[in-house]
């Protein structure tokens with residue numbers, strides 16, 4: 105489970121607004137939905153913009169609150185890592201659950217790619233795919249291979265999630281068609297979530313290799329703590345950093361070296377390691393694929 109980016113005070117204030125205006129807002133949204141439907145029924149190809157369901161004066165504020173999360177709920181990329189700007193995604197679809205159209209916990213930040221893949225998921229009667237903010241332990245559902253950093257599902261919910269979102273979660277690069285402004289086609293390369301995970305794996309492997317010969321306990325402790333600080337739920341790619349660091353043989357050997365050099369400092373790092381392992385999607389003891397020493 106990952107925590108939301110907004111504070112509880114912010115949420116409380118939002119909920120007061122939502123409770124006060126719920127009837128009006130649901131009516132507003134339902135009218136928008138019906139308008140779209142009748143346009144579709146009449147064969148219209150141009151519909152109202154997707155943002156029309158948000159009252160204009162509330163749009164920026166709502167975006168501001170959702171943007172506190174700063175990363176895509178599904179692939180954990182930030183917009184500048186190829187995910188484009190973050191969109192507001194309704195976990196329970198607004199078409200089926202108009203009463204949840206503005207419910208804060210139902211509004212997830214999602215990158216364009218994940219939101220597009222997620223689009224068709226109905227989530228009728230609850231959840232068809234994982235909601236990273238709901239599940240206590242994502243490790244029960246998803247597995248990250250340390251060999252090729254691909255994600256796979258291990259529970260039914262995890263399997264459906266990877267099946268539905270795999271087009272975003274397990275893609276390294278894709279081409280998207282953009283216009284050249286003159287009616288011609290231009291293809292732009294999009295770096296996927298898998299590309300980002302591969303990049304982190306390379307970086308972790310290279311960095312750890314360069315730390316192998318460090319024998320000064322103070323320096324070693326700083327390095328290990330600094331690496332573990334990358335595993336932060338408020339930062340991008342938390343699960344990847346945790347999986348690649350906390351199960352890594354070279355990393356664990358460095359922790360052992362520190363314990364031998366300075367037991368006190370070693371224990372501090374072990375405590376931190378335990379805490380950061382929570383976000384790993386790789387089972388303990390599975391250290392294949394990382395450089396053995």
Ligand SMILES: [Zn+2]
Nearest residue numbers: 176179215218
């Ligand atoms: Zn995403």
